[in-house]
Amino acid sequence: MIEKIKSLNEALPQIFFIDMLYLILGEIIICFVFPSPMIYAVGFLAGVLYAGFASLHMSYRIREVVYGKVNTTKVLLIGYFIRLAVMILVFAALYYFKIGDLLAALVGMFAMKVSAYLQPITNRISSKIF
Secondary structure (H helix, E strand, O other): OHHHHHHHOOOHHHHHHHHHHHHHHHHHHHHHHOOOOHHHHHHHHHHHHHHHHHHHHHHHHHHHHHHOOOOHHHHHHHHHHHHHHHHHHHHHHHHHOOOOOHHHHHHHHOHHHHHHHHHHHHHHHHHHHO
8 A cells, every 4th residue: 555655656655644643743732722622633633634635636636747648737727626625525514514623624734734844854864764
């Protein structure tokens, strides 16, 4: 499975690892800061899961553009709208079923940004270890 992910994008395993650390750290903070943490924890989890989906989907679309003979603008634009639709569905489900906090989900979605910025650092560290 990891080899399949690496074939899509070499940085994805490290990005997912950072996302998991972000999730664990965020859930620990939520448990200690909020008096009733369940709704915030679910929202945060939904946001981090969306960030993982978006990273995987974006990597697939970029690979499709680089190695396939496809229309770049069309493929990337359709990919953007798919990710946007999934994000709206996540927010709608959290709001409609009242199972998660929307602001916590938004903070969870920042996992994608955090992992993108920290990936070069973890790459340097892991290349020295392995």
